[in-house]
Amino acid sequence: GGTGGHIYPAIAIANELKSRFPDAEILFVGAKDKMEMQKVPQAGYEIKGLWIAGLQRKLTIQNAMFPFKLLDSLWKSRKIIKEFKPSVVIGTGGFASGPLLKMANSMNIPTVIQEQNSYPGITNKLLSKKANSICVAYENLERFFPQDKIVLTGNPVRQDLLDIQTKREEAIDYFKLDKNKKTL
Numbered sequence: 001g002g003t004g005g006h007i008y009p010a011i012a013i014a015n016e017l018k019s020r021f022p023d024a025e026i027l028f029v030g031a032k033d034k035m036e037m038q039k040v041p042q043a044g045y046e047i048k049g050l051w052i053a054g055l056q057r058k059l060t061i062q063n064a065m066f067p068f069k070l071l072d073s074l075w076k077s078r079k080i081i082k083e084f085k086p087s088v089v090i091g092t093g094g095f096a097s098g099p100l101l102k103m104a105n106s107m108n109i110p111t112v113i114q115e116q117n118s119y120p121g122i123t124n125k126l127l128s129k130k131a132n133s134i135c136v137a138y139e140n141l142e143r144f145f146p147q148d149k150i151v152l153t154g155n156p157v158r159q160d161l162l163d164i165q166t167k168r169e170e171a172i173d174y175f176k177l178d179k180n181k182k183t184l
């Protein structure tokens with residue numbers, strides 16, 4: 001949808017992994033020509049692009065291209081996995097998650113799904129059957145996912161969203177507010 005709803009949790013996960021395991025190698029895989037191709041490098045990570053997109057809800061030329069995009073993305077995902085040799089593949093539900101996690105599963109590489117929503121998208125629902133773990137932000141998602149794979153983790157957020165103490169003064173100055181008054 002262009003909101004970064006799958007990108008920013010992925011970046012938060014990568015940042016946390018880097019803080020815990022500084023030597024970890026992280027590679028993002030996203031959909032070419034989508035927001036992640038700019039946002040991920042801005043966050044300091046390498047990204048590879050797949051020629052993949054979602055299906056439209058009506059008959060379009062883009063839908064006619066979908067089988068070709070899917071086959072190309074599956075082939076490229078396999079190549080990326082063989083070259084990078086990941087220990088685990090994490091999908092956050094973007095278009096590229098489908099072919100990448102499908103290939104990782106077929107190559108016996110552990111996969112984790114991170115679902116940010118209370119109603120999961122079709123990609124995560126389809127991938128859930130083969131995933132090793134499914135990290136969810138909300139309770140009662142066993143109606144969509146196998147219960148034995150669900151781990152209630154909440155949504156990953158970037159550390160700069162949590163570290164707001166220093167931002168209060170900066171915001172008050174920027175908006176020329178009275179620091180003695182209560183501000184919401």
